[in-house]
Every structure is written in C-alpha cells, then in structure tokens.
Amino acid sequence: MNNLAHDSMSTQAASKRQQIDFDTPVLQRKRHMRALKDRVARWYFTIGGLSVLAAITLIFFYLGQVVAPMFQGASLEGKHSIPSTWLPEQSAKPLLLTIEEQNQLAMRLDVTGRVQFADVHSGRLISSEQLPIPEGRRIVSFAEDAPGTYQLVLGLDNGQVLVVKHSYRVVYPNNEKTVIPQLSYPFGQEPITLDPQGRALSQVGVSQFRSNLLLTGVTDKELHVLRLSRTESLLTGEVSLDEERLALPQLADPVTALRIDPRHLWLYAITKNHADVFDLRQQQLNGRYNLTTEGAEVTSVSSLLGGISLMVGDSKGQIGQWFMVRDEQGNSTLRLIRQFSLGNKPIVQILPEERRKGFLALDSTGQVGVFHSTAHRTLLVEPIAEGSVFAALSPRANLLLVEQGAKWQSIEIDNPHPEVSWSALWGKVWYESYDEPDYIWQSTSANSDFEPKLSLAPLAFGTLKAAFYAMLLAAPLAICAAIYTAYFMAPAMRRKVKPIIELMEALPTVILGFFAGLFLAPYVENHLPGIFSLLLLMPVGIVLAAWAWSRMPESIRLRVPDGWESALLIPVILLVGAFSLSLSGHMENWFFGGDMRLWLTNDMGIAFDQRNALVVGLAMGFAVIPNIYSIAEDAIFSVPKSLTLGSLALGATPWQTLTRVVILTASPGIFSALMIGMGRAVGETMIVLMATGNTPIMDINIFEGLRTLAANVAVEMPESEVGGTHYRILFLAALVLLTFTFVMNTLAEVIRQRLRGKYASL
Template sequence: MKSPVPPSPPDPRGPARLDFNTPALRRRRRWRALQDRLVRGSVLAGGLAVLATITLIFFYLAYVVLPLLRGASLEAEPLPQPAWLATAGAPLLLGVDEQNRLGLHLSQGGEATFFTLADGQPVIRERLPLPPGVTISSQAQDAPRGLIALGLSDGRVLVAHKRYVSRYPQGERVITPELDFPYGREPLDLGAPRAALERVAIAGDEDLLVLAGAQGNRVTALRLGGLATPVTGDQATPVRTSITLGPLNAAVKAIHLDPRGRWLYALNGRAQADVFDLHDGSLNGHYKLLDAADNEVTASAQLLGGVSLLVGTAKGGVSQWFMVRGQDGEPVLRHIRDFQLGTAPIVQLVPEQRRKGFVALDAAGELGVFHSTAGRTLLREQLAPAAGVLALSPRADRLLLEENGRLLGFRLDNPHPEVSWSALWGKVWYENYEAPARVWQSSAATADFEPKLSLAPLTFGTLKAAFYAMLFAAPLAIAAAIYTAYFMAPRMRRTVKPVIELMEALPTVILGFFAGLFLAPFVENHLPGLFSLLLLLPLAILAAGFGWSRLPLTLRERIPEGWESLLLLPVVLLTTALALWLSPSLEGLLFAGDLRLWLSQELGIAYDQRNALIIGLAMGFAVIPNIFSIAEDAIYSVPRSLTLGSLALGATPWQTLTRVVLLTASPGIFSALMIGLGRAVGETMIVLMATGNTPIMDANLFEGMRTLAANIAVEMPESEVGGTHYRLLFLAALVLLSFTFLMNTLAELIRQRLRKNYAAL
C-alpha cells in the first residue's frame, strides 16, 4: 500500500493568477476589435447607403416633377422684313404652319401670301376669287380644320381651306402650302340681305358645315348637312337649311357657333349674350356677361372644341363661359372662371389648337398666356408698343405679330400649362360637366379632349384600399399574434407561426388573379351569407366556449394546455358552410331574391363586382403575415420574468396580458401595424387586378377605386417621355413616397415615445 502524498506547502506569494496579457490573447483581442469595427462600419455604411438611395430617389422624382411648376417663357426671334409686306395691305389674319417654316398673310384686299419665316420670301401669292366690286367685310377661322370664312360686302360667305402638304423628293422634306375652296369658288348665300356681313362665324365637321353672319342686329345662319361621301360612292346631296334670327336688342359685336351645329352665341354691345338653338331656331336665353356699367366686351373667341366661350373686356379681363344643365334640366350658359391680363382693353384672343389654353393681346401690346382648365396665368409680357394682328402656331410654340407694317416673331416655351394646385387637388369645372368635380382622365380619343388631371381620386383610392385592407387584417393578425405568443402551446406555435409567415411568399399577382376571377364573383353570389357570417361566427364561438366550460373537468383536462384552439376549427368551418348554404334562402326571404337590386333601390348604394370589399379581403390576406410576424415576435420577446412576477402578485393571466405584456410589446405591435399599412398603401398588383380601376371618390364599400401605384403601373407604358402625363405619373410616385416617408416618420416618433413610457416595466 502506497503512502499518501503529502500536500505541497502553500506558496508564500499567494494563489497563482491567470495571465490575460499573453501574446495570443492580445492577438485575439485585436482581431475581435477589428471584427467589431468592421461590422460597425458595414452596418453604418449600409444604413447610410439606404438613406442615400432614398434621398436620391426623392431628388430624382423632384427633378422630373419640377418642370410642371414652371411657367411659360417668351423669346424674341428676329424676322426679315420682306419688300412685299409694304404693298400687301393691312392684314386681315396671319397664320403659321405646324413646322414653323411657313407663314400666311391674308390682307383685307383679298390677297393671300404664303412665305417662309426664315427669309420672308413669298412661296405663293394668290388673289381670292372675290366677285367684282365685292370686298371682305369680316373673317372667322375654324383653325383645327384649317377653314377660313370670309364675310363679304354682298351678304355672302366665301369659304377657303389652307393646308400644308409634306413631300419628300430626294429624301428631304418639302412643305408646299395650298389654298383651295372645298365648297366652291363661288361664295355661299346665307339668305341674308345684300349688305355687308359685319360678323361671320364657321363651325362643323366632315358631314356638317354651319355658317352664320350678322348685319346690325340680325343674324342669319346656314346649315349644310350630309356633306360626307356615302359608302356607295355616289355624290352626296347637301341638305341646306337657312335660319334667320332677330332682330336682337342691340347690334351684334361677335357671333360664335357650336361645332356640333346646335348653339349660336350672339354678343352685343350691351355686354349680353343671346344664345339660340339652331335645331329649331328658338332662343335659349339672354345672359349678362358683365356687371359693371362702364365695362364692355372688346374681344371673344372659342376654346378648342368650341364648347367654351372666351370673352375679353375693356378692363383687361377674360372670362370663360359654357353651357351646362340647369336645375330644371335645360342647358344654360354659365360663367366658369376669370383671368386678368392688365388694365388695357383686350383686342384679340387666340386659342391653342391642341390644348385648352389661349393667348390674349391687349391694346397696349401686352401678351398674356393662360390655361383654362388649370385656371393658370403662365406669362405676361410686353410684345410691342401697340396691338396688331397676332397668330399662334398649331403647336403653340411660335407667335407671329404684325404691328404697324412690321413682322415680329417670338418663340414660346410652354410645355406643361395643364398643371396647377387647383387642378391637381381642388374641384374643377370641366366642360360638359354639370358641376365642379375631382376627376382623373388623362387621355381620350378626340383631339379636343380636356385633360382631367386631379390626383385627389387616386390618393383617395389609395387610402380607401389601405383602410379596408387594414380593417380586415389588423384585428386578425394582432389577435392571432397575441394568442400564438402568449397562450398557444410551444409545440403548436412552432408549426403555426412558420405556416402563417409562409403566406407572405405568395406572389401578389396570384392573389390579385384569384381575387379578380374567383373571389369577386363568389362574394357577389354569396353576399347575404357573408354578412350573416359576421353575426353567426361570433355567436358560434361564444356558444362553443360556453359549452366547453360546462364540460366535466376531467374531460377538459385531457386536452393539453395551449391546444384548445384546435377545437374551434370544426366550429368555424361548419358555421361558415352553414352561412354560405343559407345565403340563397336569406337573399330570397329578406331581399326579394336580389340583394344588389335591393341595395340600389332601397338604399341608393351601387354595387360593383370588383370593389373595396374584395380588396379588403385579398389585400388583407397579403398584409396579415407582415403584421402577425412582427407583432408575435414583439409579444413573445417580453421577458418571462415580467409575466411570472405579475402572476405571482396575484394578477390573472388576462390582467397580465393587458396590463403588462401588451404595454411592454406596444412599440413592436405599433411597428407591425405601420409596416402593414405601408405594404397596403404601396400594393400594386392586387388592386390592379381586383378592382374596376375606376378613379372615383366614393367611400362606398361596394364601389371600386384606383390607387396611385396601380395608376402608375397602368399608364406609365402609354405616356410620352418628358410629357405632362409622364411627369404627372412621377408626381404621383413622389406623393406616394412622401406619404410613406411621413407615415413612417410619425410611426417612429410614436414608437419611441411608447418605448420610453413603458421601458420601466
């Protein structure tokens, strides 16, 4: 047997100490410090990169949008003064071709001269076929069609047509002007007395020509219908109708015609407009244009399309009028909006040929550029010492002015006149509308279309879709997160949570396709059952819970704690099946067999198959995983010690949940809701496929909508790069980004406040 080893004597220097300053440990500490700096720098660089990217996106959107806010600009362009201008006589009208290469000078003596703007040399000089001894007494234009009506001193009207024909000899473009007479070289007889036509007007289309002339206080109109060549190829026989109106209360100062050949406006020296219905020659009404006794009408014109009447006054103002339906259903002439140029009388109004804009020239030679729909004054600038005859090119980018025998040219830059704050967000009274409205309609088939560019319906639709989606998703997601994190058994939670989070991987285009093709008609056919489900399902769950509480304790203890929710699945499924099965019976019993008709007739609620209810269900399904995952993590992360401490102090599990757990997790729950709302606001494909894409402002649950994101996706491929429509879509994107940024900023401030308030728990 070995003897025991005696213990070693204690070290007089004390117990041995570990050396933490060895070279290996120093290298490890340096390596860890380097790793910490690298990770910290990477996270910082990543965060700064995200902020820089968002900032660059914001500034790029602003860069594209800013030209919309810019007004018009005018630049003088020197023009040669050709020798023929001195002998041509006083100008009756001027014109410019679309390419800004050729000009037209029509003198009061009846000589038409086409000349090049670059050097002023005449291309064609032609005398109009005026009868012997007859002179021109008045003129009017149908500018979009290139028609010129010349009122003659014998009471007849000569109609000329100017056009510019493009040819490409040897591959180069050559523009040749032509002046023809589509209704004959012989003047048309209106049926008026053989006296000078002091005023003349022209309107119509391919199948209709309407002419009107005024002599003193009498107006004579001529309608030529059936002018289009029939399909058979036979020569069309015009239907001629002559109408004499008057005598009026005062001499006529101007007359204008509706392009559809219905309305005739006669403006007299009493600042009054007499409107006649040419279909039957009846007087629609007398309308007072000006209130001030010392004011008078000095110029007038019609906007593109002929619906709106522009009236210039002696005090430098311009007012817009058009026919609307009155309270009794009859059309009346209504004053819409006003513009102000200066204090000198307006002497000429020239409308644009492709937009609802116009230019005004006053007696002092000052020019104003305006847009009617936007209610916008884009430019005021002095052109010449005095007024002259003004012409505006078809593209509204070139001005030509003849003043005291001089020819002046100007380049006009006015690319985006349709946009203003009132046009984007306020109510605008559009032509042919009975009242001001907020409307988005960016394009149409006709050239005289009035763009309706209000972003209000799109913004409203975005908020409406997000509201109904959150109304459906938020309660379900938050309640599911509370139960999963606080009450559910851990084993069951490990299965349920990944399944719900897996829902987020579903492509939104699939959800939109499903909602549009299956869910929308299914909801329409089972609407009574779905509404009854809102009542039956809570009652069924309460009844199931009450029945479960009355079962013997020994039976209830057989179900492990946290697994009770499985017992509700059959209850939910059976109740849903029962409600859908009862749907046809409920519809026949309560709504006479047609709930949609009952809603329309009894409540005045329109029903559209693809509506906000469908969006709430489909987009809510897409938003639930986001809200559930973040909220569940926040609730589950509440320290267990807080829960146990509350229970130990005598609080019930429900009191612990509501007064401790939810308050502690409230910053995370609020973040989940804000992220879900941001997802709903920016959603594109679901609202694109599951709504009617109708940009209307209606809170009705059964009406559709159009959102900002969906509108961008639909219309961006059709927009012209750099055009007004294109930049407006970028403005919509900027509004969406700004709204999301402000919403997230506000959410972060609230979240930080909640964290500060409940950090002590």
C-alpha cells in the same frame, strides 16, 4: 527552516506553472482580430445605414427633379425680326395670320382676299394667291371654325359667303423637307348666298360637324342661318349639297361676333355687353346673358380648342371663360366658369392653342399673357411691342408671329406644362360639359379636343380607402392571433402555427390579385348575404363555442392539453362558414327579392360594382395579415417571463396580466406592426390593380371600385410620353406616395419611442 523555505518556493513555482498566460502571441492575435472585426462591423453597419438614408434622399431628389419643371411658368426665349420686303408699308389690313405645324410657313390673309405664304425664318415670299371673290365685291366680315380645323368663312357685301380651307403637305424632294401650302374650297369656289336680299354681312360664323356645315351671318340685326349637308354617292362619287334655312328670332342689338357650338346645338350672338344664345334644335332663344362688368365692353371673342368654351375679352383687360351647363332644373344656361386678367387695357386678340386648353391674349398696349383655362393659371404677362399688334400662334404653341405695321417678328415660347396647378391637382375643377366642379382623373382620350383631367385627389382617396378596408380586416385578426399565439398557445403548437402564417407572406401578390379578380369578386357578388352573415355569425359562433367548452365537465376539458384549445375552433369555423354561405341564396329570396345587388341599387340607392372595395379589403387584408402578425407576435413573445410570472404571483389573473402588463410592454412593437402593415397596404399595387376595376372615383361606398396611386402609376406609366406632363404627373404621384409613407413611418417611430419610454419601467 531550509525545508520550509524549499517547500514554499516549490509551491510558488507550481502556482506559476498553473496560471494561464493571456498575453501569449496567439491570444494577442485573437484580440487584435476580434477588435478588427468589431471595427469592420461597426463601419459596415454605419456605412450601410448611411447608404440607405442616402438612397432614400436621392430618390426624393430625383422625383423632385422630375416633378419641379411642371410648376415653372412660361417664358419668351428669343425675339427675331423677320425680313418682309414683300409686305409694303401701306399693306392691306390683315384678317388672318397663321403658322403651319412645322413652324416653317406663315399664311397672311388681308381684306382684299389676297393670301400670301412666306417662310417664317427668312421672310421669303413662297407664293401668293387671290381668293375667287366676285368682281366688284369686297370682304366685310371674317370668321374661323374651331381651332385646328383651318377652315374659315368670308362674308361679302352682297350677302354671300365663301368657305376656304388652308392645308399643308410635307414632301421630301432630294431628301430635304419641304412644306407645300394648299388652298381648297370644300363647298365650291362659288360663293354661297346667305342673305337672299343681297345685303352686306356685318358678321359671319362657320362650323362643320361631320358632313354638315352651318353658316350664319347678320345683316341689320337680322340673323341668317344656313345648314348645308354634303353627301357623296358611293357609286359615282358625285357630291350633292342639301340646303336648309333655320328661322331664328331676330336680334335686339348690333352683333360684334358670332360663334357656333361644334355640335351645332347653340349659336352665340355676341353684342357689346351681352350674348344671345339660340337653341338650334328648337330654333328659339335660350336666353340673354351679361358678359361684362359695369362700364366694360366686349372687345374680343374666341373659342378654345374643341369650340365648347367661349373666351371673352373686354375693355378692362379681363378675359372670361364661358360655356353651357345644366342647372338644377335641367335647363342649359351660359355660365362664367373662370376669369383671367391681363391688365387694365382692352383685349384686342385671343389666340387659342390647337393642342391644349391654353390661350394667349394681347391688349392694346402690346402686352401678351399666356394662360391655361383648366388649371386656371396665368403663366406669363410680358410686353412684346409698343402699341397694338396682330399675331399668330403656332399649332404647337411654341412660336408667336407678330405683325406691326409692315414688320414681322417671331418670338419663341417655352411653355411645356401649363396644365398643372395646385387647384387642378387637388381641388375641384369645373371641366367642359360638366354640370358642376368635380374631382376627376382622366389623363388621356382618343379625341384631340380632350381636356386632360389630372386631379390626384381621387387617387389619394382610393389609396386610403383600400388601406382602410384592408386594415379593418387585417388589424384585429392579426393582433388577436399574435396575442393568442405568443401568450396562450402551447409552445409545440406555436412552433407549427407561426411558420405557417409567416409563410403566407411569401405568396406573390399577383397571385392574390389574380385570385381576387377572377374568383373572389364574382363569388362575393353572387353570395353577398352569405358573406355578410359569415362576418356576423363567425364571432358569435366562436364565443358560443368557447362558452359551451367552459361548461363541459372537467374530465373532458382536462383531456385537451393546456394551450391546445384553439384546435377545437377549426371545426367550429368550418361549420359556421359552411352554414352562413349555404344560407346565402335563401336569404336573398327571403329579404332581398332574389337579388341583393339589385336591391342595393334600386331600393337603397347604393351603387354596386363587382370589383369593389369589399373584395380589395378581403384580398389585401389576407396579404397584410402576415406582416402585422409576425412583428406583433415577436414583440409579445419577447416580454420577459419574469414580468408575467411576477404579475401572476401577486394575484393577477392571466387576463389582467395580459392587458395591464404584457400588451403595455409590447405596445411599441404592436404599434410598429400596425404601421408596417399600413405602409404595405398603402403601397400595394397588384391586388388593387386586378381586383378594383381601376375606377378613379371618390366614394366611400364599400361596393364601389377605386384606383390607388401605386396602381395608377403601374397602369399609365408605359403609355406616358417621357418628359411630358402626364409622365411628370405620375412621378408626382410616386412622390406623394413616398412622402406619405415617409411621414407615417416617422410619426410611427416617434410614437413608438414614447411608448417605449413610458412602459420601460414595467
């Protein structure tokens, strides 16, 4: 018994010696370290994920902060009374009140012909000058040239007119900026006779186009038009004036205003309710057009910047924008383009801006409205005085000078971005000199009279168009390649093919764009029949090659290892490609009269641009294929082999297994690949920048160019003024692009999760 007990105790001691102790200090330290690493990794990935979300949110907030000021209205910042002791209580009625560029001097012209310059801030009188009006004559009418020209004409009671121009010179005596006003008489100080009979000119008009000055006036319903051509000798410097009188039909009603088209094409004679439009080239009446509604009369007329548009205010507080357009028959007619409302009181003054297509309007109750014509936007309606006032708007449209009685008042205006509205950004806009409303992007021009065209619609359309044609090429090729590589291809061949295709993703897009713009675009233009025959014959050639291979004897087919059959397509693809492109010139001669491009344009009416959507589809499709292929191939290859083998064991064919098991199981990954490829195509910049011609047009034609949102930002951001409307519009384009990709990715993730839940049971 003792021996047995001894043996049992020895066995237990040996067993204890053989057991592993998991609570040793070393193992405890390892467990603690592993737990610490797990916590650090968990916090690291959590913080990293939250940081990404925070960064995206901050990007949205930053873009929104830059964009938001564009949609704010105008405001009147401050009203300041200006001492005007030099202006007597019973001063002569003002004909003109203006402010110079620096907002330092104001000019006042009254009916007596006295011009006074005063400091805008202190009200101090700087200088006073009497215009050279002939003794005994008086001013009976007055008109200005187009906004920003600072040229005006005075009509006298003896049928003569005086052309005056005011200008301002900035000097720096003692390093202090000083503005010196100047009056000049570009056509002489002697009045020009407009009516040979010496009758009073009830209305006058003036317009200068290059070296030609056009003067017009009305006496007793009789219209007088005089054209002066100013020529200067290059040798002597002597200036000579050539006069030409135009004979126009006489008027039927008393005229309240005269306006001349800046290119001297049209003359507008405004009556109480109508506008008689005269064709100055044909010297005949174009037509009579009704300007007001029933019961209303025209009370104020002015031209917008550039002189093309007429702004007509009536006695019911309505302001209409009119300009000449061509109808379907090719005839020019005066059309009402837009209408604005200030209230229900008569409009007494319309003040156009000198830098933009905006204007201010004042009614008889002292209420002011701030408007923009192109954006069709009412930015402000606010009373500034009690009763009618006479006002002037500064060239920068940031200061309003108001005269009421013998008192002056200055009002600061904050209106930085009037050109932006929903309709101007996304709707059709009827621009000046266009025959109909259209979507146009043209942000800048060399002409100061330019009307910015800021429609984002053609840019968004171009973005989707480029992505569509790129995905049309890339999606089928990439998905089919991924299916074949992951499901049918031999592992050894897959290990070579997959990295090569993924390596294409590392190719810089600027290289692809350079290649597409300088080589691919002209090559496609010169080989159009070959390109299209290649797209048609390549699938046919591959199918015929596969059919021919299937009919080969087994002794030949079995020599090719399983999964290596695709290598046999390499010579087929090369031969079909070479054959298709070699037929290009012959097909052009046989079917298209030697030039397919001219045939498309002349016979089919399809415009052709060398750098077009077809080139973008080929180049950008090549860039998108690696993204889609890599993700889709990984998703298909990751389908458990047990599912494939089980399906085959149950009697399904390999094709049935692929379509009903493998693709359905991998569908979330395939869909993610397509969405990522779509996002890459939408956000692509360099390829579309270099291969499309950057023409912002809305045309689905595959042979026309385009401009995308991303390319537009890249092209125009360096030229934009920081903080300006153009600058903020480009940020809005970036925000639209980011929002689109965010929505698309969110939607893709929702669909992907549903697909995963639906096919998770396979």
